[in-house]
Amino acid sequence: MGRDKGLVDYHGTPQREYLYHLLKEVCDSVFLSIRSEQLQETPPSFNTIVDQNEYKGPFNGISSAFNAHSNVGWLIIACDLPFMDLPSLQQLVGKRNPGKSATAFKNPNTGNPEPLCCIWEPNGLQEAMNFLKNSDYPSPKQFLMDAEILxxxxxxxxxLFNANSLSDYDFVKSKLKEQERG
Incomplete structure (x- = not known):
């Protein structure tokens, strides 16, 4: 994308703020996972967890959240899902099974779990941390594919559309405009 995907504006506000407010509709507490250099540009009213840089990639934010509050389930949503909406979040939360390691949306294209659109349970997060210590391939998707999940x-x-390029941005803006017209 060439810039911080959390700051991209699809809905009249930066995407990370849009998702933060959506999550407040379905979660008791909401946190932004950020890098230390993003702290100054983050609205002070937002709860944040600064990445601890223990791992590369998505596990970095997931493990930082777990380390901050290890006794709760975490609804993890990537900031680059511009079509994420309240009914989708309500569906995922409504299907949650705390007896499993996680409850994840199934990617319609691959059939694989979406680790960044997923409720990670405390026991699943502990299992994931053990997986990381013993794996040469630290992928949250790989962990979920082998774990007991819903x-x-x-x-x-x-x-679940993931926007990663300028052409994706143009596509999303076009689709959102179509949806507005109705």
Whole structure:
């Protein structure tokens, strides 16, 4: 994308703020996972967890959240899901099974779990940390593929669209404009 995807504006506000407010509708507490250099540009009213840089990639934010509050389930949502909406979050939360390691949306294209659109349970996060210590391939998706999880088929498959390029940005803006017209 060439810039911080959390600051991209799809809905009249930076994407990370849009998702933060959406999550407040379904979660008791919401936190932004940020790098230390992002702290100054983050609204002071937002709860934050600064990444501890223990791991590369997505596990960095997930493990930082777990280390901050290890006794709760974490609904993890990537900032680059511009079509994520409240009904999708409500669906995932409504299907949650705390007896599993995680409850994840199933990617409609691959059939794999989406680790960054997932409720990670405390026991699953502990299992994931053990997986990281013993793995040469520290992938949250790989962990979920081998773990005891609940996979949920999203009603709105578009909610899992991951925007990573300028052409993706243009596509999203075009689709959102179409949806507004209705």
């Amino acid at each position: 996979l949920v088929q999203p009603k709105n498959e578009q909610a």
